[in-house]
Amino acid sequence: MLMFRERRPAYRTIEGWARSVLLEAGAIRECEEHGWMQDRTDPHARDRAFEIARQHPPAGISPEAAAAAVAEALHGIGGTCPECLPDERH
Structure with missing residues (x-):
């Protein structure tokens, strides 16, 4: 017998959803x-x-x-990668 599972939402948290919106819009990379x-x-x-x-x-x-x-997620994202050296930033 074929059983169907209930589908989970694509995002588990509102924070994850907000980051995906920012990525989709090109506001973050x-x-x-x-x-x-x-x-x-x-x-x-x-x-x-x-x-x-x-x-x-x-x-x-x-x-x-x-x-x-979205505003809260954006506030928590910096303009540089914390692991890149100053001369390596993209």
Whole structure:
């Protein structure tokens, strides 16, 4: 007998969802060598991320809470990789 499992949501936390929105919008990028997220300081990409959050929040989350989660995630991401040496930064 074929059994179907209930599908898990793609993101387990609102923080993970917010980071994925920032990546999708191009507001952050991953250090190619170490994997740390880096703020690209692109105001247009940030605006796109907030627009995505407000228009497509996760199930059960208000548009305002989704935008706040994106802002909080962005606040916790620096502009440089902490493992890269000053002359190695991408």
